[in-house]
Amino acid sequence: xxxxxxxxxxxxxxxxxxxxxxxxxxxxxxxxxxxxxxxxxxxxxxxxxxxxxxxxxxxxxxxxxxxxxxxxxxxx
Amino acid sequence: xxxxxxxxxxxxxxxxxxxxxxxxxxxxxxxxxxxxxxxxxxxxxxxxxxxxxxxxxxxxxxxxxxxxxxxxxxxxxxxxxxxxxxxxxxxxxxxxxxxxxxxxxxxxxxxxxxxxxxxxxxxxxxxxxxxxxxxxxxxxxxxxxxxxxxxxxxxxxxxxxxxxxxxxxxxxxxxxxxxxxxxxxxxxxxxxxxxxxxxxxxxxxxxxxxxxxxxxxx
Numbered sequence: 001x002x003x004x005x006x007x008x009x010x011x012x013x014x015x016x017x018x019x020x021x022x023x024x025x026x027x028x029x030x031x032x033x034x035x036x037x038x039x040x041x042x043x044x045x046x047x048x049x050x051x052x053x054x055x056x057x058x059x060x061x062x063x064x065x066x067x068x069x070x071x072x073x074x075x076x
Numbered sequence: 077x078x079x080x081x082x083x084x085x086x087x088x089x090x091x092x093x094x095x096x097x098x099x100x101x102x103x104x105x106x107x108x109x110x111x112x113x114x115x116x117x118x119x120x121x122x123x124x125x126x127x128x129x130x131x132x133x134x135x136x137x138x139x140x141x142x143x144x145x146x147x148x149x150x151x152x153x154x155x156x157x158x159x160x161x162x163x164x165x166x167x168x169x170x171x172x173x174x175x176x177x178x179x180x181x182x183x184x185x186x187x188x189x190x191x192x193x194x195x196x197x198x199x200x201x202x203x204x205x206x207x208x209x210x211x212x213x214x215x216x217x218x219x220x221x222x223x224x225x226x227x228x229x230x231x232x233x234x235x236x237x238x239x240x241x242x243x244x245x246x247x248x249x250x251x252x253x254x255x256x257x258x259x260x261x262x263x264x265x266x267x268x269x270x271x272x273x274x275x276x277x278x279x280x281x282x283x284x285x286x287x288x289x290x291x292x293x294x
Contacts, residue, residue: 038110047105
């Protein structure tokens with residue numbers, strides 16, 4: 001699902017994904033836990049990595065400091 | 077003198093890797109490679125806010141759960157903007173009660189339409205025809221269906237083709253005309269004399285002749 005709006009706002013699915021990535025996870029694990037299709041998770045992770053809100057290492061993804069800050073300032 | 081270069085439309089080939097692309101969709105920017113590991117029905121429709129296309133979108137949405145059961149995703153495409161797609165999908169939900177759950181590519185620059193040979197100038201120079209591309213979990217193009225602008229597609233046939241291909245992959249068989257799940261399948265013809273003779277003697281097969289044998293799948 002798209003994660004960041006044109007004005008920089010996080011979508012609800014992005015917030016859920018960032019919250020989940022406070023613990024490192026593979027795309028498959030994210031898909032299973034959130035119930036989102038894998039293609040959608042892959043696209044979302046690519047977008048979040050591009051925005052430096054998530055980083056990838058060894059096949060797993062984890063929220064960055066910038067991602068944590070963004071999450072804190074984004075109202076639920 | 078200015079040289080004009082014409083881009084020759086191409087058709088993808090069955091059995092070859094499906095042409096890769098990255099596209100703006102109603103579910104964000106997607107790449108074909110995002111779908112690796114699952115089958116994909118990629119289909120095009122001529123235009124948003126048109127009646128035959130609307131019936132097709134409702135029909136595709138209705139088979140989406142069944143496709144997912146077959147480990148198959150669904151993605152549409154037309155040469156319309158993402159805003160038009162969003163408005164039309166909201167209209168379908170409001171007027172016809174059907175939520176559209178799959179992504180739809182907004183192919184305004186016709187990049188994907190050109191890669192996949194979706195535009196048939198004899199029908200329309202600006203709209204894609206009704207094309208269906210069945211791409212397997214390894215991103216190989218396995219089947220194509222091309223329908224004209226006037227004629228809505230048959231969802232049961234699209235499901236049937238996917239089930240037939242998956243059956244062929246799993247069991248190393250072929251499927252006869254009008255095959256449906258549960259029907260007998262075709263054993264690949266013998267390609268040497270010894271095997272041809274064996275086939276006619278095999279009690280587990282129903283052979284009309286050495287090259288034409290069928291069996292039930294267990």
